[in-house]
Amino acid sequence: MYSDxxxxxxxxxxxxxVLNIYEVTKDFPKDEQFGLTSQIRRAAVSVPSNIVEGKARGSSKEYKRFLLMARGSLEETKYQLLLAKDLKYIDEKKYKEVLNLAMETGRLLAGLIKSLG
Structure with missing residues (x-):
C-alpha cells in the first residue's frame, strides 16, 4: 500500500x-527543542503519515477519516509556521515559501477528500 x-x-x-519543516526548524533556538520545534515537526509528519495509514485501511470511509485528520494536522502546521515567523525564528521569505507548499498540499488534500464523497 505504501508504494501506491x-x-x-x-x-x-x-x-x-515535512522535509522543509525539518530544514527550517534545525536553526530554531535550542530552548525550543522540546517546544515549538518538536510540535511543528510532529504536526507536519502527521500529514503524510495519516494519508498512508488511511489508504492502508482499505475502505473509503476510513481513508476519508484519516485524510480529515491529515487536514487538521496541516492546519496545525500552518499556524505553527506563523508563530515561528512572528517569533522571528524564520524570515518572511522562507515562511511564504513553506506556507505556499502547505497551501498546495491543502488544496490537493481537499480534492482527494471531495473525490471520496
Whole structure:
C-alpha cells in the first residue's frame, strides 16, 4: 500500500513539506527543542503519515477519516509556521515559501477528500 500512496501527488507534496519543516526548524533556538520545534515537526509528519495509514485501511470511509485528520494536522502546521515567523525564528521569505507548499498540499488534500464523497 505504501508504494501506491507515495505515487499520489498529495503525499509527495506533504512529504516535501515535512522535509522543509525539518530544514527550517534545525536553526530554531535550542530552548525550543522540546517546544515549538518538536510540535511543528510532529504536526507536519502527521500529514503524510495519516494519508498512508488511511489508504492502508482499505475502505473509503476510513481513508476519508484519516485524510480529515491529515487536514487538521496541516492546519496545525500552518499556524505553527506563523508563530515561528512572528517569533522571528524564520524570515518572511522562507515562511511564504513553506506556507505556499502547505497551501498546495491543502488544496490537493481537499480534492482527494471531495473525490471520496
Amino acid at each position: 500512496t507515495s505515487k499520489l501527488l498529495v503525499w509527495q507534496r506533504s512529504h516535501e513539506l
